Amino acid sequence: MEKQSSQEIKAYQEELLRRQLVYLREHSPYYKQLFEKQGIDIDMIETIADLVHIPTTSKDDIQAHNEDFFCVGREEIIDYCSTSGTLGKPVTFGLTEKDLERLAYNEMRSFQTIGVKPGDVVQLMTTMDRRFMAGLAYFLGLRKLGAGILRVGSGIPQLQWDVILQHKPRFLIAVPSFLLKLIEYAEQHDIDYRNAGIEAVLCIGESLRDASLNDSVLTRRIREKWPLKLYSTYASTEMGAAFTECEAFQGGHVHEDLVIAEVLDEDEHPVPDGESGELVVTTLGVQGVPLLRFKTGDIVRKHVAPCSCGRNTYRIGPVEGRKQQMVKYKGTTLYPPALHDLLAGFPEIEHHVIEISHNDIGTDEIVIYVSTKESTAEFLLQIKDHFRAKLRVTPRVERRSSEELQRIIFNPLSRKPITFIDKR
Template sequence: MKHQVVMERQSPEEIKAYQEELLRRQLVYLRAHSPYYKQLFEDYAIDIETIRTLADLRRIPTTRKDDIQAHNDDFFCVEREKIIDYCTTSGTLGRPVTFGLTNDDLERLAYNEMRSFRTIGVEPGDVVQLMTTMDRRFMAGLAYFLGLRKLGAGVLRVGSGIPQLQWDVILQHKPRFLIAVPSFLLKMIEYAEQQNIDYRNAGIEAVLCIGESLRDAALNDSLLTQRIREKWPLKLYSTYASTEMGAAFTECGAFQGGHVHEDLIITEVLDEEEQPVPDGDPGELVITTLGVQGVPLLRFKTGDIVRKHTAPCACGRHTYRIGPVEGRKQQMVKYKGTTLYPPAMHDLLVGFPEIEQHIIEISHNDIGTDEIVIYISTKETAEEFLMQIKDHFRAKLRVAPRVEKRPSEELQRIIFNPLSRKPITFIDRR
């Protein structure tokens, strides 16, 4: 890890050779310490000594989330007394599972985020406002704190929500950077305008954005990004991570996908038959963690649909990038012959400033097909407005969902459920 700055500027061939050496070490570790993978190697007669290259990985079966749910304890590779921190997945898809991190895993997590923050320009001595939770066994908030601490930056641990509190802290402590869910920035802007806060001159230079995509599949700014930047011309950097990865893909100033941390993770982008898709084509992200002690994963299917970008990056790093999550495999909607994912629908709704809150609900109807209902809160009273939303969906996504108005307070209670670590804007009742 200490040679990292040099490593990411090496040739793709040298980086690949480096990853393959780390992979061989990880396989030896799994065979010795993982009850689940030791059994997998035996069941499929896999001699790990023959797995020498990244291409050889395809001879090993993939792991799914339901495998971990069914055999959670068997994925632990150390005694419980060596586990320093327990995290759970956020439960976006299915029942949450528990991950345990050793002291070295926490150090690895800190190193990962330190690199991410350096990528977006955070320097020792900078002040960064953390606008996401650190509690409820949420890995992301802890990772950000550890990374900033390792980098030597100051952290304002404000937590999620409450625009008034966020602005009070910003105006008092003058952070250069924020860590936030991008749609919440619109709430921050709305509050600032109502309170006559000169937000454009508050000292914020950039935001590390989590939970929602900033770019579309072609890596152009999403409607959400455009709306934020029209009001508040910040640098908005996307970061994509998950508890299972223990690593992040973070954009550099070229904004052309998140750079892989090649000493922490190996990725594959696969089609329905688990074959690699051409670079730049959409497929499911499959990850193999490197250097994890507590709960390492081998060829884990994330369920996230992404694209891999290998064209040279203007920043000079030779690591490939992973594009935004275009959807989750299990949340794919089949609607009257059209396939679509919730992020595309969310992005269209963000294009209507009149919409204060929205929730997308998917259910099966009586004839066995998917039904889409969009609940919105808005001060717009004209019925034509609902038709305008339907027409926009029809033009852009070739679907016409049902659109219904609801009181803002009703939607707010669902979206910001205190039992959820993330805003709930998509409900799948299928």
């Protein structure tokens, strides 16, 4: 289907949307009440363009009415996942047998997109515990595809290298900045990492491209040392689907039978293709906790031009920031990914944490804590000058020990590394 015309893909999605709306009217306490309260006749919603007549769903709505989003009884729930709570209280999602099959199908297609074949060995460098959907999804997708899985978990470069050297995986699933730690460990221990058999990495949690779909500083730093194919994937617990890059590296392809994506401005109007806005998703084929026009909070761009790979599905560019993490700093609007990417350009920085707070005059203050191999005052000034030149802001930069920052970044109570702290 993904290589059919864009018109055929759209018609297919709209048929699936109509089925999903009927399902919500019949099974979702939350959406049934919403349709009645708003006087919405779902039989009049026939196209994707008609979705504008339905209110969006926010994370706050799910947090306040979590149980009302469940469309099946507990006896049908096989697995309970939860969100990471990045922007507030975590919410619970229940997956039925069919939802787990849908999740496996989604990731199977993602892995096929980056070239994984039956019999390949893939090393999973992310956790499967703590009700984390991503690790489970990768496992199920690889199992469905017929690939071998090395479930090593996150962190610990020595353990990762022990497994790589013993089992020779072709692919890794990893947070891209962790690849720099693998490279550093390999160089310190005389491991010939360029000839270790790794060909490509499915990268999670951090953007590999900028808004123009060019390689980020982090991507360039990795590839200068280790010329791997680095594929970006964007996914969320809420949509149970992913946008994964193909070999063109020009944004992640939508899985047309699993999700409908809109990109909206501040007034919830669609933005022109290629313009930035908030990603809003409607899940297709979900039984347990389906969502209609869910606002992800992620700022992205939608690209509809045909891709050189032959797929005609539209693509979603990298996350340029999260709506709730937008920083207004002395007249300049910033998002954390831009700050992280600039810091990635300094190999002397071992760890960093960005902290945002309000000052007494009501504006945002940026403090960057770094642990560095280069400890001179001149180096800290160099960081400030780089920010001033690139982003027209001058944050306060303070040195901290590597141990102190590691305790913050790798908090055992968090499923994701903490490199951004918002105290506003």
